[in-house]
Amino acid sequence: MSSALSIRQLTKTYSNGFQALKGIDLDVAEGDFFALLGPNGAGKSTTIGILSSLVNKSGGTVSVFGHDLDRDPAGLKRCLGVVPQEFNFNQFEKIFDILVTQAGYYGILPKVARERAEYYLHQLGLWDKRDEASRMLSGGMKRRLMIARALIHHPRLLILDEPTAGVDIELRRSMWNFLIELNRQGITIILTTHYLEEAEQLCRNIGIIDHGRIVENTSMRELLKQLHEEVFLLDLQQSLRSLPDLRGYRTQLLDDHTLEVQVEKSRGMNELFRQLAEQGIEVLSLRNKTNRLEELFVSLVESNLHKDPE
Amino acid sequence: MNVELRANLVALGTIVLREIRRFARIWPQTLLPPGITMVLYFAIFGRLIGNRIGEMGGFSYIEYIVPGLIMMAVITNSYSNVVSSFFSIKFQRSIEELLVSPVSPHVILIGFALGGVCRGLAVGVIVSVLSMFFINLQVHHLGVTVLVVTLTATIFSLGGFINAIFARNFDDISIVPTFVLTPLTYLGGVFYSIDLLPPFWQSISLVNPILHMVNAFRYGILGVSDIRIGVALAFMLVASATLYAVSIRLLRSGRGMRQ
Incomplete structure (x- = not known):
């Protein structure tokens, strides 16, 4: 072309x-x-x-x-x-x-x-x-x-x-x-x-x-x-009082109905949903915490800043 | 016709038409004021005071000053049309519409200059028609009259263009008309013959380019002049060519328009 x-x-x-x-x-x-x-x-x-x-x-x-x-x-x-x-x-x-x-x-x-x-x-x-x-x-x-x-x-x-x-x-x-x-x-x-x-x-x-x-x-x-990891926000059906134990995933409870999960690209989402189902946690919806491109953009610009601090 | 040439002619027509549309749209600011001002000059200086002055150059005083007043209107209006129009598109940044397009600098310059010439001539015609209410206006030499008025309008249109390129704010576009053009016009033999001046001031007056333009135009209308017509025409041609060359150079450099 x-x-x-x-x-x-x-x-x-x-x-x-x-x-x-x-x-x-x-x-x-x-x-x-x-x-x-x-x-x-x-x-x-x-x-x-x-x-x-x-x-x-x-x-x-x-x-x-x-x-x-x-x-x-x-x-x-x-x-x-x-x-x-x-x-x-x-x-x-x-x-x-x-x-x-x-x-x-x-x-x-x-x-x-x-x-x-x-x-x-x-x-x-x-x-x-x-x-x-x-x-x-x-x-x-x-x-x-x-x-x-x-x-x-x-x-x-x-x-x-x-x-x-x-x-x-x-x-x-x-x-x-x-x-x-x-x-x-x-x-x-x-x-x-x-x-x-x-x-x-x-x-x-x-x-x-x-x-x-x-x-x-x-x-x-x-x-x-190039994005190795994405952060998702899960909206939950029931309220959670404590953080669920999700092996291999870093999690944080933002409020009693919203769970933040960091997912490595190599691990994928199926394992996450399997563990959530085992614990009886129903997920209503899921969304990216920030735009994927935005995360990459920020990391690229920051790494360039370290190379060229003008 | 060559495609490039045809495109440039269409672009030229577009610029000229836009300029004419602009000054016609705002006629109360562009065409009406010179008419009113000149009628006041004709009535007060021509009739009221002129009747007491008597003859000048073999003509009644009002007949003597009419050509100069027509030129004064042409000079002011051709200059201010280009300086205000070009500075205004610079100020509003709509000049970028021209700069991103394939219009050549020559087309831009000729387009704006023709816009100024058109307004200068339009005002010249209006003032001439109004003068007929005061004198029996007759043209002694039509060719010289048309050539001189067109060259004058061209020179001051180009001058206005250069002023607009250098101008950074609205004050900058009023400095030259106020402090240069008006004094030179008043001292350029509009209201008097330089024969009235002592020899030293006569010599000084000859340096004033407007004196040559006013007298050449007066020759075209009345057939009398304080200076040689050939010299005046040659001066105007050289001035037009020089100002054109300077304008093109500035336009190509992008001064005041490109970073």
């Missing part, structure tokens, strides 16, 4: 001397749904800024579908749609005009631009708001407008920088479905998010960036395999 994005030895040092990127190598395959994660200040937004020509790189190369950022910036920009973290449209312009104007910047004729604007406003549930100034929209609507704007020129690679930040759960899930459908249609998607559940649900591959370096770049499945 060909490469949608190829980054080699990308560096960025800001004018105040801060080195945001220290030689990043990253490849994203065509058709992928890729998560780019990292703590605040890790270099995610700088990387996206360079890709979208809003930040000048200090060194290295970037190409999108074979279009080099230095040699063919216009070709690269035509393949790329960017949904930024911050709202960045004209507050006084009508939302329909924002989309048609953006299409015009890509050389799309007005008639086609109007048809596309209508299509995406319907798709993202904004058609009824088409004649309103963008400042009148709610936060969730503004996020959807930015997605529509990024898609108006039919990009092959869509980059979303925290697209669901501050969005309610219902809308977040409808945006997830929309993004999954776009990916099914063949659009390569790169997503940054602080909701690790979102990354785990949507993305097939993952890159973790910290202190300006890629500290992990693998498939979601491979990454989750």
Whole structure:
């Protein structure tokens, strides 16, 4: 499969001397749904800024579908749609005009631009708001407008920088479905998010960036395999006064109806349920204490912190 | 037509149309005030005081100042259109819409400059029409008139663009119009002929670029000028080219727009 994005030895040092990127190598395959994660200040937004020509790189190369950022910036920009973290449209312009104007910047004729604007406003549930100034929209609507704007020129690679930040759960899930459908249609998607559940649900591959370096770049499945232990919370039918004796498992009673159990990957869950059944303890439901990816993310970032304490 | 060229022309049309739509939408702030201000100038300086001044350059005083006042409106409006529009999209960060797209820096610059020229010319036409209520406005040399007013609007649009690139806050976009453009315009022969000045101040006045523009335009309308038209036109062409080159260089560097 060909490469949608190829980054080699990308560096960025800001004018105040801060080195945001220290030689990043990253490849994203065509058709992928890729998560780019990292703590605040890790270099995610700088990387996206360079890709979208809003930040000048200090060194290295970037190409999108074979279009080099230095040699063919216009070709690269035509393949790329960017949904930024911050709202960045004209507050006084009508939302329909924002989309048609953006299409015009890509050389799309007005008639086609109007048809596309209508299509995406319907798709993202904004058609009824088409004649309103963008400042009148709610936060969730503004996020959807930015997605529509990024898609108006039919990009092959869509980059979303925290697209669901501050969005309610219902809308977040409808945006997830929309993004999954776009990916099914063949659009390569790169997503940054602080909701690790979102990354785990949507993305097939993952890159973790910290202190300006890629500290992990693998498939979601491979990454989750690294998790040796998971912590589950069991909701119990009857109340427990004392901690049950579960051999091979570390347990803790959070309250008289909730049991926390640490399960090693090698041991599995069957033995746990067998022992619980033997003791007459009925389990109503079970859930992860924290998101699996979150646990891994924290451990990776912490281990990197020890290596590079800058 | 070449695909790249066609895309750039569509993008150029989009920028120009957006600029025209912007100043037309807020006409009470953009098109109406210069009309009201100039009517006051015509009535007070032209009619009321002008009748006591008598002739200047062989014309009644109001006839003499009308070309300068038209130019004053064109200069102010072409400059302020670009400086406020470009700084505003920088301030709101909607400039990122342009920077992420494949629009070339030349298209961005020409688009904004044409927006400024369109507003300058629109205001010029409005003020000219209003002046007809006070004088019998006749054009002595249409070609020179159109060329001079267009070049002037271009120069000040480009000047406004450079100002907007350097501006960091709204104060920065009002400094040049207040402390540079207004004094130069008032001292640029709008209200008087430099023949009235002592020789030393005449020489100093010749350094003022607006004097050349106002006089070239006055030549186009009335057929009289304090300076040589050829020199004025050459100066305006060189100024346009220089400001264009500086603007493109700044735009390409991403100054004030890219980190």
